[in-house]
Amino acid sequence: xxxxxxxxxxxxxxxxxxxxxxxxxxxxxxxxxxxxxxxxxxxxxxxxxxxxxxxxxxxxxxxxxxxxxxxxxxxxxxxxxxxxxxxxxxxxxxxxxxxxxxxxxxxxxxxxxxxxxxxxxxxxxxxxxx
Amino acid sequence: xxxxxxxxxxxxxxxxxxxxxxxxxxxxxxxxxxxxxxxxxxxxxxxxxxxxxxxxxxxxxxxxxxxxxxxxxxxxxxxxxxxxx
Numbered sequence: 589x590x591x592x593x594x595x596x597x598x599x600x601x602x603x604x605x606x607x608x609x610x611x612x613x614x615x616x617x618x619x620x621x622x623x624x625x626x627x628x629x630x631x632x633x634x635x636x637x638x639x640x641x642x643x644x645x646x647x648x649x650x651x652x653x654x655x656x657x658x659x660x661x662x663x664x665x666x667x668x669x670x671x672x673x674x675x676x677x678x679x680x681x682x683x684x685x686x687x688x689x690x691x692x693x694x695x696x697x698x699x700x701x702x703x704x705x706x707x708x709x710x711x712x713x714x715x716x717x718x
Numbered sequence: 719x720x721x722x723x724x725x726x727x728x729x730x731x732x733x734x735x736x737x738x739x740x741x742x743x744x745x746x747x748x749x750x751x752x753x754x755x756x757x758x759x760x761x762x763x764x765x766x767x768x769x770x771x772x773x774x775x776x777x778x779x780x781x782x783x784x785x786x787x788x789x790x791x792x793x794x795x796x797x798x799x800x801x802x803x
Binding site for chain 2: 589591592594595596598599602603605606607610617618619620621622625629711712
């Protein structure tokens, strides 16, 4: 029983440190995923047609947005063929807003660059528009 | 990605895992059950995501914490079931 309580206390303490770092310390990329990592993950999920998982990276998770990412993903794969590599590049961070770019290396269309705007929501970066 | 950020994540994740695994009670491989081994493999996979910032550290903490708590709770239940026999 003691082990159980110690693990729960360590987890709570670690969450407290993360919360303090993100809330009070305004951490935007050390203990939270930075904007470039978020857009890279998002595009990788789009490339794999994993729409529901990709939706978790968006600020607006409405059905309309879900349809939009499905359309974007289909268009990307139709245009590009096989997607070889995705790389996120950092843009500008200005308070709770940021920009980032994803460079998609494709078989047919060469490198495709997608620009993203992000908003910080509850400490985590979410994609607002692309 | 900044090396300092990677270093911070590595230190944070390693210290957290170390403390939690020590708290879990089993320190030697020969004391481990197959389920302990499965848990180690799962934790080893999870740490990769946090080192490359693919998930927030808070997600990692919750994931590791919940897994270890379930593991310890199952151990406790097994121990009690054996002592009741």
